[in-house]
Amino acid sequence: MSGATYPEDHWTRAKPTPQVLAQYIRGSEAAYNRTTFGVFERLLPADLRGRRVLDYAGGAGWMAVRCAELGAQVTLVDAATNALRLALMLAQTRGVTDRLETVRGGRVTPDLQRRRF
Secondary structure, X not given: OOOOOOOOOOHHHOOOOHHHHHHHHXXXXXXXXXXXXXXXXXXXXXXXXXXXXXXXXXXXXXXXXXXXXXXXXXXXXXXXXXXHHHHHHHHHHHOOHHHEEEEXXXXXXXHHHHOOO
């Protein structure tokens, strides 16, 4: 399913590289994304240490990585393999790979249903 509904030049179709990560980050500067991320930031507590976060259909992990930066243990679920790889690259650049788990899938598995987030 990875990238199946996206245009040919969409970042989910490209092999995750530092250049694709840079393209994804530049995309976050678009007005819609700035607004979305701004609202997200205002809703987040300043400290998420000791909390577990589930980011379902979180794409390349912008919000998941932000929660990890604030101390949460984060599980990111997405159907797009390239998005998850890009999320791991983003987490690496931010120094939070130890707090990010990625799960490929289009639905919440029984294992995830048993966990507390």
